[in-house]
Amino acid sequence: xxxxxxxxxxxxxxxxxxxxxxxxxxxxxxxxxxxxxxxxxxxxxxxxxxxxxxxxxxxxxxxxxxxxxxxxxxxxxxxxxxxxxxxxxxxxx
Numbered sequence: 001x002x003x004x005x006x007x008x009x010x011x012x013x014x015x016x017x018x019x020x021x022x023x024x025x026x027x028x029x030x031x032x033x034x035x036x037x038x039x040x041x042x043x044x045x046x047x048x049x050x051x052x053x054x055x056x057x058x059x060x061x062x063x064x065x066x067x068x069x070x071x072x073x074x075x076x077x078x079x080x081x082x083x084x085x086x087x088x089x090x091x092x093x
Contacts, residue, residue, distance in 0.1 A: 021047075 024047065031037040040046050073090040
């Protein structure tokens with residue numbers, strides 16, 4: 001499933017992002033000419049910050065749904081014992 005979805009996302013997301021940016025820039029140009037453009041929409045950082053926060057929220061939700069698991073077990077971090085590094089492990093309870 002991921003092998004089919006990842007290439008599709010790599011093609012669709014940039015194209016959709018560009019189309020959205022193009023539409024918003026044309027709308028901003030029209031509003032600027034009419035003198036009705038709000039001050040906050042004139043700055044490019046507003047859109048960048050909102051897009052970043054939105055994509056972070058979506059990715060965190062996807063990560064919680066796809067890879068989320070109940071916390072159980074005891075985590076033992078890696079340790080240096082008798083000249084050797086003992087790898088970390090999670091012991092199930």
